[in-house]
Amino acid sequence: MRDVVLKLSVLLCFGLALHGAQAQTLGLASDLSNESQAGKALVVSREGQCTLCHRIPDHAGAMGDLGPSLGGVATRLSAQAIEARVKDSRSVNPHTIMPPYFSTVGLSHVDPKFKDQTLLTQAQLQQILAYLATLK
Ligand code: HEC
Incomplete structure (x- = not known):
């Protein structure tokens, strides 16, 4: 009988350890990838300007509310719709x-220095879209 109890508790410990390991793996899986981390950094930076108008989940800095919160945006909008918004919300x-x-279409009062330049580079755009896709 003692033997059985011992075996059971060994199994139980093993089970708990496994459960812990699994939880850890799941935790890691939900962590941001490098690309989306870079995207979040841009979104909350002065350069990105997004926080002038949007609340960003899990960000403590000052944020405006001229636009909707970006919390849950990937649940409300498809990846294509988000991309269209960020590229050119006038669409x-x-x-x-x-x-x-x-x-760069239809802009007025652009400093000749910046003529024909987009605000974000292609790589920055991809990083921001990767981050927004995690906001579920
Ligand atoms: C000057 C204010 C302003 C700035 C800066 C701004 N947005 Fe917006 N954004 C808005 C407004 C307002 C809307 C609501 C729709 C509209 O009126 O165009 C919006 C809508 C959105 C939406 C759709 C959200 C939804 O739930 O429908 C996304 C995604 C978005 N913005 C992302 C961004 C990102 C990313 C940045 C920074 C790179 C940014 N915005 C910067 C004002 C802004």
């Missing part, structure tokens, strides 16, 4: 106040 709302981050 959805011609009167939007959100800057077109990946378009």
Whole structure:
């Protein structure tokens, strides 16, 4: 009988350890990838400007609310819809106040220095989209 109890408790410990390991793996899986981490850094940076108008989940800095919170945005919108918004929000709302981050069309008062340059590079755009896709 003692033997059985011992075996059972060994099994139980093993089970718990396994469960712990699994939980850890799941935790790691939900962590941000390098690309989306870079995207989050951009989104909360002055350079990205997003926090002027949007609340960002798990970010403690000052944030504006001229636009909707980006919390859960990947549940509300498809990847394509998010991409269209970030590239050029005028495609959805011609009167939007959100800057077109990946378009040089129809802009006025652009400093000649920045003519034909998008606000974000292709790589930065991909990083931001990778981060936004994690906001479920
Ligand atoms: C000057 C304000 C402003 C800035 C800066 C801004 N946005 Fe927006 N954004 C808005 C507004 C307002 C909306 C709501 C729709 C509209 O009116 O265009 C919006 C909508 C969105 C949406 C769709 C959200 C939803 O739930 O429908 C996404 C995604 C988004 N913005 C991402 C960004 C990202 C990423 C940045 C930074 C790179 C950014 N925005 C910067 C104002 C802004």
